[in-house]
Amino acid sequence: MGVPKPAGTPQSQHNVRRDWRAILRKAKLDETYRIHDLRHTFLCRLIEDGVDPRTAADVAGHSDPRITLARYAYSRAEKRKSALLGVANPLRALLTPEEGAEEANSEAS
Known part of the structure; x- marks a missing residue:
C-alpha cells in the first residue's frame, strides 16, 4: 500500500493498520472495516x-x-428505474397523445 508519511516516504503496513484502527475507533465504526x-x-x-x-x-x-x-x-435499483422511466415516459406520451394534448390545453387556459 502506498500511504506516505508527511516526509513522503512509505509507512510500514503495521503503522497504517494501527492508524486505521484508531480512526475507526474514534468514528465509532466496526474495526473489521x-x-x-x-x-x-x-x-x-x-x-x-x-x-x-x-x-x-x-x-x-x-x-x-x-x-x-x-x-x-x-446495477442499482434506483438507476435501473430511472433508466427505464427515461425511455418509458416519452414512449407513453407517443402512445397516448390525447393525454398530452389535454394537458397542453389545460395549461393554456
Whole structure:
C-alpha cells in the first residue's frame, strides 16, 4: 500500500493498520472495516457519478478499464428505474397523445 508519511516516504503496513484502527475507533465504526473497503466504495461512487472508465481505471491503477468496470460497476435499483422511466415516459406520451394534448390545453387556459 502506498500511504506516505508527511516526509513522503512509505509507512510500514503495521503503522497504517494501527492508524486505521484508531480512526475507526474514534468514528465509532466496526474495526473489521478495511482500508480496501474505503477504496472499493470510492471507486464504485466514481463510476456511479459518471466518471469515464479510463479515468476510473487510472485512479484504481488498472491498465484496462474493463477490469475496473467488472469489479466496481454495479446495477442499482434506483438507476435501473430511472433508466427505464427515461425511455418509458416519452414512449407513453407517443402512445397516448390525447393525454398530452389535454394537458397542453389545460395549461393554456
